[in-house]
Amino acid sequence: MNLTLFVWRQKGPHEQGRLEKLKADNVSADMSFLEMLDQVNETLIKNGQEPIAFDHDCREGICGMCSQVINGIPHGPLKNTTVCQLHMRHFKDGDSIYIEPWRAKAFPVVKDLIVDRSALDLIIQSGGYISVHTGGVPDANAVLIPKDDAETAMDAAACIGCGACIAACPNRSAMLFTAAKVSHLAALPQGRAEAAKRVCMMTEAMLHHGFGNCSNHYECEAVCPKGIKVHFIAKLNREFMKAQIMSTRTTNVPSAE
């Protein structure tokens, strides 16, 4: 099939960007979306033009590196699918495809389709962990975790940190991302000890690093390639409320540093 692409080209973070019209000819239905771009890039290079810069690595939908808005939808039209797992059989000959980077204040464009997502690392660094040192821990079966709790934790922990939820949100909120980590750890007995402190720190970090608030659009769930559900945001809110109530009752205030 032959396609017309409109691709966001931007030299650097402080340059003006624009949509560039490019041809993608002889595209096979078995190609992945990124392989289609590889082919376009090969032609560009041979013509002495700069290839389209885009993030990608594992190409099996788990590293979270790929990040493109395709025809207005982060990761493209297929549900529960990253760009790298989207295949060209879902497009047809003659289609026009618009390809843009994640757009959010917290994710400045680095070049073309590549953005800087280090703000997500900062949210995790603020408290998205269990404070355990290496060594000196109990036997793995010493603390039992009912299957349902382990499954809930896993549902939330499946987040690949790609940032599509933020790119899709009208408020550019990182609620789903943050909620997934808060919920994963809050579902486990090992994570309960720090649950109140964690939710306060992570929420604070989220607001601090340029992300907006949640106003229940649920666009995040719709585009999440791992199918993370918005009910985890409810869980986050619940954990946050609990932490707030506790902090007024006790002297041991879980402060957001």
Add this chain to the structure above:
Amino acid sequence: MTLDAKIPGGPLQEKWGRHLHSLKLVNPSNKRKYRILVVGTGLAGASAAATLGELGYNVEAFCCQDSPRRAHSIAAQGGINAAKNYPNDGDSIHRLFYDTVKGGDFRSREANVYRLATLSNNIIDQCVAQGVPFARDYAGYLENRSFGGAQVSRTFFARGQTGQQLLLGAYSALSRQVKAGTVKIHPRTEMFDLVVVDGEAKGIVTRDLVTGRLQGHAADAVCLCTGGYSNVFYLSTNAMGANVTAAFRAYKKGAFFANPCFTQIHPTCIPVSGDHQSKLTLMSESLRNDGRVWVSRTKGDRRSPLDIPEDERDYFLERKYPSYGNLAPRDIASRAAKEVCDGGFGAGGQGVYLDFSDAIRRLGRQKISERYGNLFEMYEKITGEDAYVQPMRIYPAPHYTMGGLWVDYNLESTVPGLFVLGEANFSDHGANRLGASALMQGLADGYFIIPNTIAHFLAQTAPGKVSNSHPEFRKSMEELHASIDRLLSINGRRTVNEFHRELGKIMWDHAGMARSADSLQTALKLIPELRAEFWKNVRITGSGTELNQELEKAGRMADFLEFSELMATDALHRNESCGGHFRVEYQMPDGEAKRNDDVFCYVAAWEYKGPGKGPELHREQLVFESAHPETRSYK
């Protein structure tokens, strides 16, 4: 130079304990004076950086990706082994040790493997404490499943995303140390050179992938945790960015490269669909717990698999290896699949069927979906086929490399102060790695081994001996600048990918799943020709002072073009078949690998001798005190 593996004395079971006792320590208040560089943030790198940070060292971690969480360990699917024996099915540290040595076809170092098996249990405890959501049963206990090369169920798993969950555990420990100020992360930064001063590793030179800036980082010790080199085959299950550059440049600075020809071809990957293909996707080995592998008994059978009746199917793994069946180890299963495909029995030309219909009948679709749902989804996305209805088509693909930089028992390379962890080293898997053992090794190295052994090294060296203004840093940066300028000035007609594809084809055809002296000699003729053409005819657009993905690929490609020659040289010298190294001249009458323990029971460690000169071979003899080499049989 004689290679001293520094294996401690005493019985196998006591070596690590005794060794720990003999290692020197660094006083807690002195630890922060030492700077340690950790290159790579996969399971080995992230766990090492986090643990060294916790201990109080001043750690800097580097990764090519935009976040340490994206290292390729994240893609490991099936699980992690440990000798917990929770299912009470006869497992023990000794059995895990023995299975691993046997699985590696008696080409690994016994003492290292025993230590690995011992530490396996600590890893599971540690990961659970970090909040890794391993699969549990309804009572809350941990579940296990089986992997190839074992007759016990010792594999712990988190759905089909075990690597992801373990890496996120290590990444969370790392993030905690970043906040504590003990670890600094350099994302989108690639190591370009190792800096050696007075014979010791004293730092690295990196390139900032966003600005193109080269920078020297001085340190008291360097840990390379940079993974494997399967991408030398172009098509592999590795991430696109996985490369040999860091390890190879360390090799050029004096670190010996061990057993480069030991590469693992994984039996269950989605077959190639066309020339556009950029990578191959693994379907976890765990699928062979419930899936049955077969081909038609008729050559060139074009029927749909659903139309081939039961009595016209050849379940060749169950037929050839009745006691292990579909869970034969990877090298064996891959070769068996290649054999039936070469014989013309392949499914639609290339590939064999992996069929779940029996398991679905026995356990129900729900149970299969619970176990492998995400893998079935991934398969459908890539192939457009529903594996609940028709069998998967699978074919072997390059997946893991057992070879790597030579290290002693302390994980220290032949360059003092340079430690190598995880897949980047050679030590634990011999000539073939068993499934679910890579995660175990990466984490054992990072969490439990390196913190002890690096202290022993540091305790004997004064901190901060060298700064990055040392002439060696300047010299290295000048050379790197020159090499980048040279690449950019060629302005030829072929892209980096075209060269990579061609190198991959040379390696797959002549140094892949089956090798011969003839094919390897052909490879050794073709590689230098391709390399010469690369340096004359590659085209890289853009400049070196910006984000330039073509330039990144070209630098890695240049190293693959040299490294591939070392790999073929090693394969040619090893006149035996063992594990993943199958030389067609050396096989049993029934087609199984024929080892030659009298001559080749050693680690081949290659020393770089300078440009245009061949490498020099050093041998570390392997001595087996407990697991006596026998003919490996899974029949």
